[in-house]
Amino acid sequence: MRGVTATKMARHAVFSLFFYALPVLQMSPASILKDLTLLRREELAEKWDNLGFSIRPMNGHVRYTWSDGNWDSGVFVPAPYQLMHINAGALHYGVSAFEGMKAFACKDGKIRLLNPELNARRMQKGAEALLMPKVPTEMFINGVMEAIRRNREFVPPYGNNASMYIRPLLFASGQMLGLAPLASEYTFFVTVLPAGGYFGKGSEVGVKAMVSNNHDRAAPKGLGAVKAAGNYAADLAPVHQAHADGYNTTLYLDAKERKFIEEFSVCNFVGITKDGRYVTPKSDTILQSTTNIMLQQLAKDRGMIVEERPIDFEKEIGNFKEIGMCGTAAVVVKVNSISFGDKVYDFEDFDVISGLRSQLTGIQCGEEEDKHGWMKEVCDVVNDSIPEVFPVQTRSFAPDMVTAEAKGQVQRMGSQAMHGLERLLLEHVVANAEPGNPDSVLAAMDAFWNKTFQAQGAEKWNVRGLKIEEAVRDKVQAKASSGAPVRCLEMGTYCGYSALRIARNLPAGGKLLSVEKDELFAAIATKIIEFAGLDDKVKIWMGTVHSEIANITNRLEHEAADFVLVDHSKERYVPDLKLLEECGIVSKETAVVGDVEVYPGDERPPKVIEEEISRFFSDRAFGLATMDDPRFLTLTNQSNNCILRFTVFARCARELGEEDTRCKYQYYRAQTACPESQLEDWMEHRARGSCHLDVLPDRSTMHVRQ
Numbered sequence: 188m189r190g191v192t193a194t195k196m197a198r199h200a201v202f203s204l205f206f207y208a209l210p211v212l213q214m215s216p217a218s219i220l221k222d223l224t225l226l227r228r229e230e231l232a233e234k235w236d237n238l239g240f241s242i243r244p245m246n247g248h249v250r251y252t253w254s255d256g257n258w259d260s261g262v263f264v265p266a267p268y269q270l271m272h273i274n275a276g277a278l279h280y281g282v283s284a285f286e287g288m289k290a291f292a293c294k295d296g297k298i299r300l301l302n303p304e305l306n307a308r309r310m311q312k313g314a315e316a317l318l319m320p321k322v323p324t325e326m327f328i329n330g331v332m333e334a335i336r337r338n339r340e341f342v343p344p345y346g347n348n349a350s351m352y353i354r355p356l357l358f359a360s361g362q363m364l365g366l367a368p369l370a371s372e373y374t375f376f377v378t379v380l381p382a383g384g385y386f387g388k389g390s391e392v393g394v395k396a397m398v399s400n401n402h403d404r405a406a407p408k409g410l411g412a413v414k415a416a417g418n419y420a421a422d423l424a425p426v427h428q429a430h431a432d433g434y435n436t437t438l439y440l441d442a443k444e445r446k447f448i449e450e451f452s453v454c455n456f457v458g459i460t461k462d463g464r465y466v467t468p469k470s471d472t473i474l475q476s477t478t479n480i481m482l483q484q485l486a487k488d489r490g491m492i493v494e495e496r497p498i499d500f501e502k503e504i505g506n507f508k509e510i511g512m513c514g515t516a517a518v519v520v521k522v523n524s525i526s527f528g529d530k531v532y533d534f535e536d537f538d539v540i541s542g543l544r545s546q547l548t549g550i551q552c553g554e555e556e557d558k559h560g561w562m563k564e565v566c567d568v569v570n571d572s573i574p575e576v577f578p579v580q581t582r583s584f585a586p587d588m589v590t591a592e593a594k595g596q597v598q599r600m601g602s603q604a605m606h607g608l609e610r611l612l613l614e615h616v617v618a619n620a621e622p623g624n625p626d627s628v629l630a631a632m633d634a635f636w637n638k639t640f641q642a643q644g645a646e647k648w649n650v651r652g653l654k655i656e657e658a659v660r661d662k663v664q665a666k667a668s669s670g671a672p673v674r675c676l677e678m679g680t681y682c683g684y685s686a687l688r689i690a691r692n693l694p695a696g697g698k699l700l701s702v703e704k705d706e707l708f709a710a711i712a713t714k715i716i717e718f719a720g721l722d723d724k725v726k727i728w729m730g731t732v733h734s735e736i737a738n739i740t741n742r743l744e745h746e747a748a749d750f751v752l753v754d755h756s757k758e759r760y761v762p763d764l765k766l767l768e769e770c771g772i773v774s775k776e777t778a779v780v781g782d783v784e785v786y787p788g789d790e791r792p793p794k795v796i797e798e799e800i801s802r803f804f805s806d807r808a809f810g811l812a813t814m815d816d817p818r819f820l821t822l823t824n825q826s827n828n829c830i831l832r833f834t835v836f837a838r839c840a841r842e843l844g845e846e847d848t849r850c851k852y853q854y855y856r857a858q859t860a861c862p863e864s865q866l867e868d869w870m871e872h873r874a875r876g877s878c879h880l881d882v883l884p885d886r887s888t889m890h891v892r893q
């Protein structure tokens with residue numbers, strides 16, 4: 188199967204994960220592609236200087252899952268989605284803490300990460316406060332480094348203001364109802380994006396701040412000191428109000444006395460007094476900025492006095508000659524003025540803070556000596572000769588592929604092919620097919636695979652599709668008079684190709700439920716189905732048959748399916764079909780079509796699995812129609828097909844007579860597979876009674892006469 192083989196070849200490191208099918212929306216082509224289309228490097232090249240701070244599609248993110256009391260060994264997820272229960276603790280109770288960090292392309296051609304231990308420790312503090320499992324420092328740093336390496340072509344090059352912004356997040360992805368017990372599953376993931384400074388050249392231009400009088404950011408003894416998601420939600424309304432009032436940001440005072448400086452909206456307050464001291468608030472309710480910690484160290488290195496203490500706004504604000512707001516994204520930005528009621532306090536200078544800022548950014552990109560050992564080397568800046576050796580273990584949905592590749596049995600492909608092929612397929616469909624027209628979408632998919640794989644296996648692929656459609660049509664016809672809906676189930680959606688072929692044969696009211704465990708595939712298939720206008724008939728369901736059995740039976744209204752396509756992993760064929768039988772989804776009347784072909788790049792399934800499949804089907808009322816079936820008009824099978832079809836015709840003619848419609852049909856089938864001269868030759872022999880094809884033993888053709 189071309190697409191899948193190619194995918195397997197290409198996606199030796201694609202991982203099994205769970206997420207939900209995307210919402211069924213009528214979307215414009217542009218929005219269909221929005222979250223799945225990567226910016227190409229050439230496109231980014233022109234933008235490095237003006238990147239700003241916005242979310243862009245990346246190659247993927249690193250994800251670790253905590254369940255049964257342990258963290259797993261992590262996976263790289265080539266998609267920006269996460270499946271979680273609708274009752275996940277993070278959604279309802281805000282059990283979630285994140286981090287912000289940066290990586291830089293340095294002068295010497297290496298990508299380095301700034302002081303990750305500080306962030307790891309801060310997240311551990313957050314985990315403690317929110318009763319989440321701690322992310323060990325080593326795992327935290329490995330995950331961050333892996334996310335950078337996997338996206339290293341998006342790390343802005345040395346020589347501009349941009350950097351790679353990194354967002355690690357820890358949250359309760361498992362269910363929580365009531366605040367006890369704790370969730371049984373937590374997720375730690377790391378996403379990255381190339382970003383310019385949040386405030387662009389803010390350090391020179393400066394911002395206007397206003398004291399927020401009507402809002403408290405955090406309660407005394409609350410969670411203000413934790414980088415908890417909720418703290419940022421609490422800041423949204425005040426900061427948007429500040430924007431509406433003509434300010435860039437807010438400044439919060441302490442919630443108890445409304446007297447002491449807390450922090451700016453998501454940034455620490457840093458001030459240089461007229462007598463040259465570095466002063467920053469000390470409070471249990473503010474989050475300590477890692478940038479602030481490093482700036483303090485640099486100030487101390489210069490012999491400055493650094494004071495971390497409560498700052499009484501009214502009494503002290505006039506003593507500052509420089510004020511900055513600091514945080515990872517912004518580094519430190521000049522504050523030009525702070526307004527409090529009718530009063531406006533102006534701050535002209537920024538020399539001291541600016542000097543500290545330059546020193547820190549100089550260390551970050553390798554221009555200044557890193558005396559404190561803050562920078563951690565990740566890998567070389569993009570360089571095609573870098574061996575792709577990633578230490579984070581991956582859970583591959585096609586584990587065999589790793590071995591097959593190591594043995595040189597499959598082609599090695601670059602990252603674009605690894606994670607981009609299916610995205611490109613979607614782009615190709617949207618660009619070339621007619622919306623709402625399944626035939627046109629299928630033609631575009633065929634054209635894409637043909638182009639990608641130089642038409643290898645094209646014929647086989649098409650015959651496979653025809654076979655599937657034939658079985659569906661039989662069922663549709665059989666049910667036509669009853670008016671009952673036709674129910675179909677597919678295991679293994681991939682990009683939705685067979686789903687489309689099934690669904691285009693379904694009458695109104697017909698349904699196909701297609702189960703896919705890979706989130707990227709499910710997302711792409713969902714969009715392809717929507718684009719083809721078949722989303723009223725097809726539902727893509729994320730997960731495995733085993734995990735989703737209750738949903739599958741519900742979706743199929745507890746009725747047996749008329750047609751089942753078994754096309755997921757061969758070791759799951761029998762267990763999943765047995766489960767479906769037990770639940771009444773597969774019955775004697777169900778047509779089960781499966782594919783037991785071993786494709787190039789696949790390791791042949793272990794003998795026990797092959798035996799398990801044939802044993803299972805040997806005593807079932809339904810058979811497994813397979814691609815090995817000689818009825819398939821593959822090039823290699825062509826002559827076998829011809830022989831077998833003629834044999835079937837000959838036997839039919841002997842038993843029922845040449846004029847019987849069934850035998851005429853068999854002759855027609857032979858005509859489609861055999862050269863005319865060959866048929867004439869055999870017909871002559873038949874007439875003379877010397878055709879050996881007329882006397883083949885029954886069992887050799889039994890299966891073709893079913």
Ligand SMILES: C[S@@+](CC[C@H](N)C(=O)[O-])C[C@H]1O[C@@H](n2cnc3c(N)ncnc32)[C@H](O)[C@@H]1O
Pocket residue numbers: 188191584677678679680681682683684685686702703704705708730731732754755756759
């Ligand atoms: C052979 S492809 C499906 C091709 C698709 N039916 C078509 O013809 O266009 C197999 C798919 O099954 C998915 N898969 C593998 N194991 C699965 C499982 N246990 N449950 C659901 N999907 C699975 C894989 O992610 C892959 O996308």
